[in-house]
Amino acid sequence: MYLSSFRFATKENEEDYRWGIKRTCYDSFYPFGVLTKNGLRMLDFEPVTILYGGNGCGKTTALNIIAEKLGLERGTFFNRSNFFEDYLKYCDYETVSAIPKNSRIITSDDVFDFVLDLRCINEGIDNKREALFGEYFEDRDAHFQMKSLDDYAELKRRQLAKRKTQSKYVRACVADNVREHSNGESAFMYFSDKIGENALYLLDEPENSLSPENQIRLRDFIFESARFWNCQFIISTHSPFILSMKGAKIYDLDEEPVDVKKWTQLSNVRAYFEFFKEHEREFAMGNNGGIN
Secondary structure, eight states, X not given: OOEEEEEOXXXXXXXXXXXXXXXXXXXXXXXXXXXXXXXXXXXXXXXXXXXXOOTTSSHHHHHHHHHHHHTOBOSSOOOOOTTHXXXXXXXXXXXXXXOOTTOEEEOHHHHHHHHHHHHHHHHHXXXXXXXXXXXXXXXXXSOOOOOSGGGHHHHHHHHHHHHSOHHHHHHHHSOXXXXXXXXXXXXXXXXXXXOOSSOEEEEESTTTTOOHHHHHHHHHHHHHHHHHSOOEEEEEOOOHHXXXXXXXXXXXXXXXXXXXXXXXXXHHHHHHHHHHHHTHHHHHHGGGSOOO
């Protein structure tokens, strides 16, 4: 445990601020007015705390406010308005121990950019491979005579082509293609790389780009990091797999006022449950069910 609690701006704070603004031409004072809609005033944290709710409930806004107030490291930019700094002045927090310097916020944009970068690298490698396939036959069959030391690198490359098969030649000239992983595997790899020991991590909808199997892997990875590696997590999600994490404290931001619930009480999870319950017989029949 590092962060014990966090207090956001109250309605009174927001009203005072609006009265203090001389210009009234603004359509939005974001992030003012977002979290007070559902009465979110304070969050008390556990080793794993989850913010649940639909789009527009403010869970991502809450994470960004906490991250900026704590000065956490982040990758990509976010929707930061001209009023963000003023809002942060009304926020406060309490800690159990000092926030480690390697703490950070990880957003779905960070993961997406990472996967996109891997694709670009892979495409570059693939293009190079195609060129090397052509060079292989040219180097293997052509006659070459070394005339000076400047020709040594060329001679070495041609001798390599004569000694190796086509695939081994290409592999020796370029690194193995990183696209051994699917997008989901790459996304999971990003989390396992960025999440280390002894730190506070804010994760914004980490289930994006992850299959159900990898969401379960990530849930278990987070649980073990909190239990064994002195990590604390604050997560925004509506993934039933991550919400099912044992011991997690869940705030339902769809409620007014915001309330703490068990994961089995959440509307999103209940919808999944009712749907599969309705089709339970089809699952029981398995491959013998046919098509109705």
